[in-house]
Amino acid sequence: MNYETVLTTCTYCGCGCGLLLEVLDGEVVGTLPQKDHVINEGGACIKGWNAHEFIYHEGRLKHPLIRKDNSFKEASWEEALEVVVTCLKKIKEENGPDSIAGLTSARCTNEENYVFQKWMRAVIGTNNVDHCARL
Template identity: 65%
Template sequence: MDYKTVLTTCAYCGCGCGLYLEVLDGRLIGTLPSKTNPINEGKLCVKGWNIHEFVQHPSRLTKPLIRKNGTLTEASWDEALDYTASRLKEIKEAHGSHSIAFLASAKVTNEENYVIMKFARAAVGTNNVDHCARL
């Protein structure tokens, strides 16, 4: 029997709401808004309330998938990165850099979002960068 609450910050958008994740025997079982956090003062939106669900969800992608003959197939990171790099290069050469767009994520750090922006602008040469928090 091991129940604990872990104080953390919501990863769904940039507001930075404080919340407690409830952990029972190593599994996330619930979310509670932090009453003492000065940002959200004990309140959450519908996404924040359910944030414990995605972390250990069985449908969560943990390995790269490549569509082969119409079927998504598990691949190694090396294979996936090589494939993506070569296809991006082909598409850029055939159709120009503005035929490519990048979608960043709210669930990663500022630094990772910076890197994808830099990659889009400096390496690929497009300003087509957007973010999943534009809801």
């Protein structure tokens, strides 16, 4: 019998609410807002309260998918990255770096988002970077 609550930060938006994930015998069974967190002070929105629900959701993507003949096929990371690299290189050569834009995510960490914008500017060579949490 094992039950603990794990401190974490909500990944849904830029507020950064403190959450506790309830873990019962190794399975995440619930979310609680952290009472003594400076941002949310024990409250959460409906997304935060249900932040654990996607973990075991049947619709969760666990592998990269590549579109082949108008349907998505499971692929390895090597194959998927190969497609991305080839396509981006081709577009950049044919239409220039400003024909590419990058949209990053609130579900990544601040550091990951930093790396992404750096990569867009330094590797692709464009300032076309935005973020899904521009609500």
